[in-house]
Amino acid sequence: MTGALDLDSYAGHLIRRAEQVHTALWNRFVSDTVTSQQFAVLNALRAHPGVDQRTVAGLVSLDRSTAHLIVTRLTERGYVGQERDEDDRRRTLLTLTAAGRTLHASLVPAAEKINAELLAAFPAQEHPGALRVLGRLARLEPKEAAEPS
Structure with missing residues (x-):
């Protein structure tokens, strides 16, 4: 019989716990009505006004259906405006x-x-390295993540 795993040595468990900490901090100090994903969409539109929903989804690493739900909610609240692309009537362009x-x-x-x-969980000199490691994990494609090395 196999014993219990030490989850504190498993990246997935620690990533989930770190996300819980982030969510708790977000809800307490940033907003309990605007999620960090919604903020990411707002931020992408602030940086790239006039892009379409597919582009926004790519910019903030959301699947298209989640991006659609977020854009719809932000539009209903009056934070995002939508306008048909005059050059391609199939596209809707988004702006704040x-x-x-x-x-x-x-x-x-x-x-x-x-x-x-x-x-601040890391010494200041380790901040760039911590962000580099997190960025590397965040950029893994699901297929790459599933293949054993």
Whole structure:
């Protein structure tokens, strides 16, 4: 019979726990009504106004159906405006409304604060390395992640 695993030595468990910490910090210090995924969409539209939903999904690493739900919710709340692309009527271009820009601006300082708090778990000289490792994990494609090395 196999004994219990020490989950503190398993990357997936630690990533899940780190996400729980991030979510708790987000809800407490940033917003309990705007999720970090919704903020990511707002942020992408702030940086890239006039892109379509598929592009936004790619920019923030969301599947298209989740991106659609988030864009719909943000549009219903008056934070995102939608306009048909004159060159390709099949595409809808997205921009932040004035309310969306105001909301984004109000959330940025708190988002920066919790980012700093999360990185504070590491000595300052290790921040670039920690972000490099997290970025490497975040960029794994599901197929690559499933293949044994």
